[in-house]
Amino acid sequence: MIECGVRISEVCEIRDEDIMNNQIIIRKSKNNKDRAVAVSPILKKEIIKYQRIKKRKYGLLEGNPFIVSNLGKKLNEKSIWQIIQEIKKQIDIRDCVRFSGHTLRHTYTSMQLRNGLDIYTLSLNMGHSSIKMTQRYVQTLNSEDFIEKSIKTSALMNLR
Structure with a gap:
């Protein structure tokens, strides 16, 4: 979840055939659209x-769920939430x-921006219908998060 910024509900719906070499297809996400x-x-x-x-361990499973329980069944949102709460306890x-699936999504957003991903691409990755929604996620970034990037992309520093 932290690597792709996907919602808990989206994790539950990933099937084996949605996993490709360099992308995962997220089907019918929150806005009822598919995205990669x-x-x-x-x-x-x-x-x-x-x-x-x-x-x-399980061979072929009915419905081809990608993420399964230790019984080989498709996980539901409640199960993933419980797993996240167990992780919270284990890492003390x-x-x-707050530590939740949505916290992981926010962390993904902040880290992608800090690492140089543009907000338009980030908005597409997250499945937002507009960049304005993505901007809400990044309100907590401070100036240190963007000053260094601004210097690296300075017009004067990069004249050709």
């Missing part, structure tokens, strides 16, 4: 490992700190 999210080389490596384990995050 990028698969980085490190995520691809983890997907391949997971697929091998899943195939060895204080109770007063």
Whole structure:
């Protein structure tokens, strides 16, 4: 979720055939539109490992769900929420700190911008209907997050 910025509801609906070499197709997301999210080389490596384990343990599954429970059944939103809460306990995050699927989505957004992704592409990745929605996610960024990037892209520094 933190690597692709997908919603919990979208994770539940990913099927094996939605996983491609360098992208995952997210079908009928919140705006009832399909979109693609990028698969980085490190995520691809983890997907391949997971697929091998899943195939060895469960074989072919009805409906081809990508993410499954330890019983080989498609996970639902409540199950993923419970997994996230268990992770929160294991990494010892204080109770007063919000840690949720949506927190991971916000973190993805901030990290993508800090790493140089433009807001238009980010908006498409997140499945937002407009850039204005994406801008709401990034209101918490401070000047240090964009000053260094602004210097790197300076018009005077990059004259040709």
